[in-house]
Amino acid sequence: MKKILTIAGSDCSGGAGIQADIKTITSHKLYAMSAITALTAQNTTGVYGILDVPIDMVENQLDCIFNDIRPDAIKIGMVSRVDIIQAIVRKLKQYNAQNIVVDPVMVSTSGSKLLSDEAINTLIRELLPLGTIITPNIFEAQVLCKFGIDSEYFMVKSAQIIAQMGVKAILIKGGHFGEQANDLLYENGNITWFSSERIDNPNTHGTGCTLSSAIACNLGMEYSLKDSIQNAKNYINSAIAANLDIGKGRGPLNHMCKL
Structure with missing residues (x-):
């Protein structure tokens, strides 16, 4: 069985973060x-x-995982502080981690920044270049490229700029307009x-977490990058189309939908 590691924050309501990641990985019949x-x-x-x-607890978790059950792929989500980002980078380099999907959680769905400028700079400088692929939404891509994106033309322009930061491959999610x-x-200019x-369906809480985890699952199963993305897109579309309706606000997906 392939093993997938998620490094992220906890969502006590189960729709996003670690909980969404574990559900996604389990739905793919892999070991999570x-x-x-962070706790939220x-x-x-x-x-x-x-x-x-605490920083030492983050490092301890990663040491315990890599020293016993080495992951075949890794998804990285919410990392809110400079020292936590740097600790993760150290451990990924120490253990020569492979198949890393970075979901740069920097901006909320409403467009509000979630990280300090210092943390964003550390994320860009140290963590993003380690990713096999990064998966920013439109708002996060705007933070990275420092201009507005309101069309597919500017999606391409932003990707070209983000690539210059040492990023290997970028998947900019265009679900917020059109x-x-x-x-x-x-990827490599292509x-x-x-x-x-x-x-x-307004119930899309945790879509970014879920998509990045699904991509990591497929990379861990040794699919190509393009096939991993397409398979993950198919999964998330099914999870949204299942029309799960839980909670009083923007509800979660049905992670248990058929692959």
């Missing part, structure tokens, strides 16, 4: 492991508290579009 970087008090209506895990959910893969119809 987790290193928790949140539900479908919002985030009401964040408690960062009639279709068109995602852009930029452009690939992944197109799908927008699904009319």
Whole structure:
């Protein structure tokens, strides 16, 4: 059985973060492991508290995992502090980790910045270049490239700029505008579009976490990068189309949908 590690924050309501990642990995019939970087008090209506895990505990979790059950792929989500980012980078280099999917959680769905400028700079300088692929949404891509993105033309322009930061491959998720959910893969100067119809369902809490975890699952199963993305897109579309309706706000996906 392939082993997948998620390094991210906990969502006590189960829709995003570590919980969404573990559900996604389990749905792919793979072995899920987790290193928790933060505890959050949140539900479908919002985030009401964040408690960062002490740096030595983050490192201890990663040491225990790599020294016993080496992951075949890794997904990295919420990393909110400079020292936590640097600790993760040290451990990834120490253990020569492979198949790393970085979901740069920097901006909320409403467009609010979640990280300090210092943490964002550390993320860009030290963590993003280690990723096999990074998966920013439109808002996060705007933070990285420092200009607005309101069309597929500017998605490409932003990817070109982000690539200059030492990033190997970028998947910019275009689900926040337009009639279709068109995602852009930029790899070694090559452009690939992944197109799908927008699904009319407001319950999309945890889509970014889920997509990045699904990509990691497929990379861990030794699919190519493009096939990993397409398979992950198919999975997340099914999870949204299942029309799960839980909670009073923007509810979660159905991670138990058929692959």
